[in-house]
Amino acid sequence: MxxxxxxxxxxxxxxxxxxxxxxxxxxxxxxxxxxxxxxxxxxxxxxxxxxxxxxxxxxxxxxxxxxxxxxxxxxxxxxxxxxxxxxxxxxxxxxxxxxxxxxxxxxxxxxxxxxxxxxxxxxxxxxRNACDFHSVGWAAVNEALVENGYDVADSNPxxxxxxxxxxxxxxxxxxxxxxxxxxxxxxxxxxxFAGPNIPVDAAVDTAMGMTGMQTFLQPYDDRARALAADALREAYTTRHDGSGVRLDxxxxxxxxxxxxxxxx
Ligand SMILES: C[S@@+](CC[C@H](N)C(=O)[O-])C[C@H]1O[C@@H](n2cnc3c(N)ncnc32)[C@H](O)[C@@H]1O
Structure with missing residues (x-):
């Protein structure tokens, strides 16, 4: 990567x-x-x-x-x-x-x-906010949690x-x-993200497994974690160029x- x-x-x-x-x-x-x-x-x-x-x-x-x-x-x-x-x-x-x-x-x-x-x-x-590579996933997760009624604390970028x-x-x-x-x-x-020649699901798994994301999601329930994974999948799908999830x-x-x- x-x-x-x-x-x-x-x-x-x-x-x-x-x-x-x-x-x-x-x-x-x-x-x-x-x-x-x-x-x-x-x-x-x-x-x-x-x-x-x-x-x-x-x-x-x-x-x-x-x-x-x-x-x-x-x-x-x-x-x-x-x-x-x-x-x-x-x-x-x-x-x-x-x-x-x-x-x-x-x-x-x-x-x-x-x-x-x-x-x-x-x-x-x-x-984080200056860098699509990190912010695209984070923004999607934040938005999904807020839209679904979760309180989202500042993830302290x-x-x-x-x-x-x-x-x-x-x-x-x-x-x-x-x-x-x-x-x-x-x-x-x-x-x-996660390397070239990687399908969207593998990029989502990588993002969900990162220490920062795990720490951020730790206080939330399983539904929130599922919403986060769905939000990442949607965001990364739009950025997949046929080889991988390409982000600036x-x-x-x-x-x-x-x-x-x-x-x-
Ligand atoms: C994002 S990784 C980068 C790894 C590698 N430099 C690379 O580019 O692939 C950050 C690395 O810093 C190490 N690290 C964190 N704090 C450290 C410290 N205080 N002293 C030495 N290594 C540390 C972590 O264990 C981890 O391997």
Missing amino acids: LEPVLDPLFEQAALRPGEQVLDIGCGRGATTYRAAHEVGRTGAVTAADVSPDLLAEAQSVRSPGSGDASIEWVVADAQRAALGESRFDAAISRFGVMFFDDPVAAFVNVRRAVRSGGRLAMVTWRP GVGPFSLGVDEVVESVLGEAGWVDIEVEPLELPLY AAMLITTALNSGAAGD
């Missing part, structure tokens, strides 16, 4: 052979394997994620190619874990940096692990995955964390440098 985001991220990361790279919130490792390929066998990649299950999956799906860097998989909360001192030339992340309870502390921690002059390149979602969706917020968090030369650019791409995604792509300041 997120494969089209790889090229823009790696263009900005500009990894070179022999570099040491930290992949933050690596999940199933799509970005990790790409980084290992780009830095080659003289480089090294450390992939950090809080989820041991995702790290296990990442290692079971594939291995680095013969000319690729070795990968160290680390179960770690990137906000708190000792990731090393001035160890990495670059830290990268595709959607793995929005879940910290103290983002400034997290980006200080990551910066400490990056050498002076080293780079950060990351992609984050813009706010500025938190969780959307917490680093506004330029000023990203600049302020990274600036406070001691990063410099911060460049935040919009990145807009059509993406297939709005992201921010950010680069920054480690100033080398001590930080706290």
Whole structure:
């Protein structure tokens, strides 16, 4: 589903052979394997994620190619874990940096692990309401529940995955964390929700299984959950282009440098 985001991220990361790279919130490792390929066998990649299950999956799906860097998989909360001192030339992340309870502390921690002059390149979602990829489904579910008499609380689109969706917020968090030369650019791409070559029902299952949707629907009854699934099915059917549910995604792509300041 997120494969089209790889090229823009790696263009900005500009990894070179022999570099040491930290992949933050690596999940199933799509970005990790790409980084290992780009830095080659003289480089090294450390992939950090809080989820041991995702790290296990990442290692079971594939291995680095013969000319690729070795990968160290680390179960770690990137906000708190000792990731090393001035160890990495670059830290990268595709959607793995929005879940910290103290983002400034997290980006200080990551910066400490990056050498002076080293780079950060990351992609984050813009706010839910600015992004069809997320808002089409959410709007449909909200509308269906309201029309059927349910009280719908604000689903708080500025938190969780959307917490680093506004330029000023990203600049302020990274600036406070001691990063410099911060460049935040919009990145807009059509993406297939749940991936290409997927029927509508599979996209609905994916949406219903997402943590944000499950948490949102948790207080409601089974009827509400059925209404939500029906609303998603209707909304996604209109966006299915014969291959998959194609939606415009709005992201921010950010680069920054480690100033080398001590930080706290
Ligand atoms: C949306 S997924 C992105 C996964 C991967 N980067 C990708 O692009 O496919 C977010 C990932 O961040 C991880 N994560 C969340 N909080 C984290 C933290 N504090 N430290 C490290 N990883 C974290 C989650 O476990 C999850 O794998």
